[in-house]
Amino acid sequence: MIAFDIVLTLGLLACAAMALTLRDRTASIAAFVVAGLLIALSWVRLAAPDVALAEAAIGAGVTGALFLRSARRIGPITGGPVGGMSASIAAALGAGGLSAALFWAFAGTSGPVPYPPLVAANLEASGVTNPVTAVLLNFRAWDTLLEIAVLAVALALVVMLGPAPVVPRALGELVLPFARIVVPLAILVAGHLLWQGATAPGGAFQAGAVLAGGMLALVLAGIGPAGERIVRGALLLGLAGLAVFVGAALAAEGLTGRFLGYPAGAEKAWIIAIEASLTLSIAATLCLLFTGPVRRPHQ
Amino acid sequence: MTTDLVYHVAGAGLTGLALWRLATCRDALRRIMALNVLAIGIAMVLLASGFDAATGRTDPVPQAFALTGIVVLVSVTAALLALAERIGGRSND
Amino acid sequence: MSAALFGLGLVLMSLGIVFLFVAALGLWRLPDLLSRLHVLTKADTAGLALVALGAACVSGSLAALLPLLLCVVLVAISGATIGHLVARSVTRRETAP
């Protein structure tokens, strides 16, 4: 399998290099998305299927869509390189030296010690059997709560900046049936990912991203109700995730005396309930980060 | 030659590639993309460090870090792109 | 039985890879966008379906068949839709003044 790893990483590096050097915006973004998918494959090879799912859905999917949206609005690549050929070569040498140093530093380390046995020993008490979900929603739930806060702040920021909203246009006869198949499937898959996250790869982030994909298919197909009230509802839904998570953390402290300490025996119920609300909130947030808020009247 | 070594090389390579681009390019969108590649490179060396070649398993804690990193990155990318659009858009009117 | 299934799976997967390879070749060699789209959508979908079918045979479980089937269906409909969208935007651009 080493041969496969080598081919995969070579392809990955080639795609990343294309994404960062091609002069044509669309081609560069396409290379970026392909690189994202190859990275998801790399995560599978590194025995991290949870990360792979999130990378494919968020890293390649949502980020790629965001880039495509902005590329259309910003226009072609402007401004030459900084400095001339010699500056570029100097930068290349510097970056090459740095990455060699990094490789030396990372490859010279001995690998994991304390965490895996600790996670294994406490997995029973965490309420779920997928160790990654146990880390994300129980052992280090505070990290995850703050991560949801990052999403919420990004949402507030994008709403404040008010980029031009994405206007759905008539996209032809095939998009409607496409959406009709994909949207219910997305909801189904999201629900499945969410539920399965407790025991197998999956969870709120992956489910939320898939759900966001379905919602975007709806928006782009121009189906369903649109307008200020829907966007406002999506905004509230996006923000609600953080409120629910903080509320749950405080409620848990009220019950057990420990911030984010779920009551014994009911951990799984708490985790699934938090994850379910996070899924909806993440989906709404990702969707709004793409479509933007309603254009404000004074602009 | 083990799996994690291959990915250590690739992660370090992605990091270097991104740093080179950040140093030599002025285009806003491309810089944002380079930052994304940089984050991917970091996630790759992180996960490769957590990979245990003997058991074929990866430490769940860095997996959680990488997942958090992906979500944080998409948030910041969306904000950066919104800003870039406003800057680019304003110069036209 | 399982050995025969395994062999069949390998054959199907190889066939699928040939299809995908032909699609890639077509993408490289064919002259214009519409004919490229033509190979991409058809040969790709067929290639993927064959690979998935082969993988299902190799794994030999019905439970694995379901997600694979889902993959094939999703790729088929999204491939068709995207092909349609690309072709449409190209014809629009060409007919527009």
Add this chain to the structure above:
Amino acid sequence: MTEASLIVSLPLLAAVVTAASARVARPVGLIATAANAALAILLARRVLAEGAQVTHLGGWEAPLGIAFETDGLAAVMILMAAIVGVAVAVQASDDRTPRSATDPGAFWPLWLATLGAMNALFLSADLFNLYVTFEILGLAAVGLTALTGTRRALRAAFDYLSAGLAGSLLLLLGVALAYAAAGQVDLSVVPALTESAQGRISLALIFAGLAVKAALFPLHFWMPAAHSSAAPVASALLSALVVKAAIYVALRLSLDGGIGAEPLRVAMAAAGAGAMLWGSWHALRADRLKLLVAHSTVAQVGLISLALGVAPGAADSTLWHAAVLLMLSHAFAKAAMFLAVGRIAEELGHDRISGLNREELRPGAAEFAFAVAAVSLIGLPPTAGFVGKWVLIEGLIDRDAWIWVALVFAGTVLSAAYLSRVVSRCLRGGPHVAPGARRPQWRAGDVAALGLAVSALLLGLGSALPFALLEITVT
């Protein structure tokens, strides 16, 4: 409920409410800021009475879980954020203050998210968790920069966010290497990191990331534009608080690292000296008031970083206590200064230094607040700036570090020079003010600026309290 969990939850909840409804944003924001100040005082009292506390979140002990370390240093920083926050909130709640052109209510969720992230950052005892708090802080701060919606502000915000993201990624790379080298990422691992080559590289990467975020010379390139083009309330927060978060983490790591972090401290001191000279030079040449104050932040951050760099870790606490006092003094004085500059610019209609003394306008409360804040920044008695510099120089003389003493003096003289450019113009009543000149009206902004400037003065007289708190620091 403990103060620690409430003080991190409350601002985040309030941020959600204010983001959801612009109508209730102002009252909710004011109440939350006031409640945060009350909680900060309770927290500090508890630390004084019961000593440092460690809370294991969710009951999971580090390294598996994340711990809140509520000690004297954290309490002092939380109090600092709370006090500056109250003043800024008072100024922002004034209806007549010109605010965002993009969204009138947008200030409050961004400010409350900043507050929540800072409280979380000061309490956190985990490297990866620190990275996540920095991301919230960075995004919210960028939002504050872009608040005015002008093209210049948006461009500065973009540069700020990309520099901030690069800084965060350096930090993350350092954390990843710390994980690879030591297998865990809680702060107790820092001493072990100083013992291996990989660990030292990881700490260097983390410090480099922090230097970008603290705008430490020579990685300060993004800062003057961001701080001078933002709205006054935003500049006050960015300059007084957000920059301090990175300095705080550097201090924490330097204390935890002990003797092994010596090379990093030397680098910090050298960069600090460079920042002091560079920032002062540009402040001397600035033609706009806000730009002068922004460059002065570069210089002052340099002074603080110099003080942290020469402090020999936890063993001898005098020098780093002095550095913390300088941080507090700079937070109050610089916030007062930005708020005052906002008011001055509002009355004059511009912020060119050459046009500060106009015949038809008498100096008002804002000018007075600026002068008091300047006295504190320069370090004249009885201000906190004076006490901080006094303790610093005394400690440096004790160890015969005459070069550093000379640099601190040079920085002081330069700060006196560039600040007197403004103060001399502000406070001259004299013949060139016409007899019928009008006085500027009193506004909430004047009260906030004066309050902060006076706090910086009083802190000098009451510096026993922060010193008492700092004694209770876990290292």
